[in-house]
Amino acid sequence: MKDIKCPLCGGKPEYILEEGDGHCEYAGCPKCGLYATPSWGDWNCNPNEENTWQRWRDLVSKFPPIMRLNQGDNVLVWLSDDIHTVLGTDLALGKIHLQDVYGDADSYYPTGIKKWPWELERKGGVEQ
Ligand SMILES: [Zn+2]
Missing domain, CATH: 3.30.160 (Double Stranded RNA Binding Domain)
Known part of the structure; x- marks a missing residue:
C-alpha cells in the first residue's frame, strides 16, 4: 500500500x-x-x-474514511454479509454510492458502512 x-x-x-x-x-x-x-x-x-x-x-x-475510498473498493454494510462495491462518493452530501452483488445500486451514509476496505481481510495478504 x-x-x-x-x-x-x-x-x-x-x-x-x-x-x-x-x-x-x-x-x-x-x-x-x-x-x-x-x-x-x-x-x-x-x-x-x-x-x-x-x-x-x-x-x-x-x-475521513469517505475521502479514502476508491471506485471499485469493497465494503460491507450493516444487515448484509454481501460485499458492496464503491461506484463513487459525493463528498458534499457525505454519501457513498454502492452496488451490491446483484447489480443494484444504492446510496449510504458513512454510518451505514460496517467494514471499510482497509478493515476487510485482503485475499492472500496481497496489498493493493
Ligand atoms: Zn492529490
Missing part, C-alpha cells in the same frame, strides 16, 4: 529524493500538492524511503 492514493484528488502519490549537500525526501501528491512532512538529512545520513512513505500513510489515515 505504498502508493495509497491521495484523499483529496485521487492522484497517485510520488516519492521524491533531492540530493545535494545532504538530502531532502518527501512523499505526496503531485496533482494537488498535498505532501507529508519532508525530512532532511546531512551527508552521513541515508535517505529512508520507507519512513517517508509511512509519513504519507499517517497523513492519509487522518482523513
